[in-house]
Amino acid sequence: MAGPTFESVVAEFYEPLYRFAFSLARVEADACDLTQQTFYLWATNSHQLRDPTKTRTWLFTTLYRAFLQSRRRDLRFPKQEFDETDADMPWVEPVTARHLDTAQVLEALGRVDQHYQAAVSLFYLEECSYKEIALILDVPIGTVKSRLTRGLAQLKRMLIDTGPPDKIGANQHD
């Protein structure tokens, strides 16, 4: 069975991939580069992908790896390993941000620990199932969920710092 054409893959995925790239890089040019590099790698390597249903995961994984590579190169981030199975997970109340715009939300996301940012982005972009997110981040589903729990808790703190509390959530019912 023939796989999808390059044009059809671009048409289906260029927007979600760009959104993911922009949520990570927060600079338009960098997001464009990451997205284009991903499609270039797809054009040259997609024949290695035997199952066309894995296209989405392949693209998001490739983009995420390209981002990590560029980030390590540009900012010399040391690779840190966290014990992500710690028992004391922060409790997550709904993350509320009605009063903020996309730029403010992304700015707040940028202040969340780097290890949690991609999981939080993929959570809100809603393009991928948890199983796919685990494949993209190359971690078990349990680790995805612990990163998300921590990342969402951090994001909530950042959003509270960014602006006045929203009407949604606990305040509404006080």
Added chain:
Amino acid sequence: MTNQEAKSILALYRPGSADRNDPAFAQALALVEAPRLPGAAPAHSDAELARWFQDHCAAYLSMHAKFLAIQPPLAFKDQILAEYKVQSLPYRPARSLMRVAAAALAAFALTSLISLLFWSHLRNDAFLAYLNRLARTALRPNYGMELETADLDAVNAFLLQRHAPAPSGLPPGLKSAPLVGCAVTTWQGKPVAMLCFQSGRPLGPGEKADLWLFVAQQETVSDAPGGAARHDAKVNKLITTAWSENGKTYVLATVGDKGELDKYF
């Protein structure tokens, strides 16, 4: 399952998504969506959980909408496809053969002419895509120079270390332009060196450079100019001039018109 346990599971639930069919959420969803018996007063904890879940869904959808509001630049899809055009040709032998066969039946001379024009058009598209990428890199507001120095030897050593091509020589006029640093970018996975200079014109707020020399191995940009003759092109706000020498392809770029670059040659 307690309400607290249900919350800890449902905090990661995305309403309206495939999570509804994810067994990991099934039990907690059943708890929050369980119909009450007719006439029975809801337990306080149930009402609190239902209210919490309602808040969670509203908050999630609000955040989801903000992420969906991220939109790629206009014509971005066309740009991606343009970059692909040339590299895609080798993967379409069947179509190429059909074209050649059909054209051979029609007229060999006409085929040659069409092919020449066709390839020429694609080559221009691909090189324009390369120039577009360089222009975006140069014009991005916060690109970071990986090395800030006025020392060309230090720049060359840095590029060598990063496996990026260093310039074999600089155009005569560029030797007197202040060098401020360099960075390494990529084109189709291959390193491209970006040397940053100052033209001497007033810089904008936060700007450190306004004149850039990009260096790539010639095979990295296979449709680049084949020789030392300069090829000028206006790309975005930049005027660019490109040439190839000693196996490397150079692009000198600055904001302005052609005259801004002529003085460096």
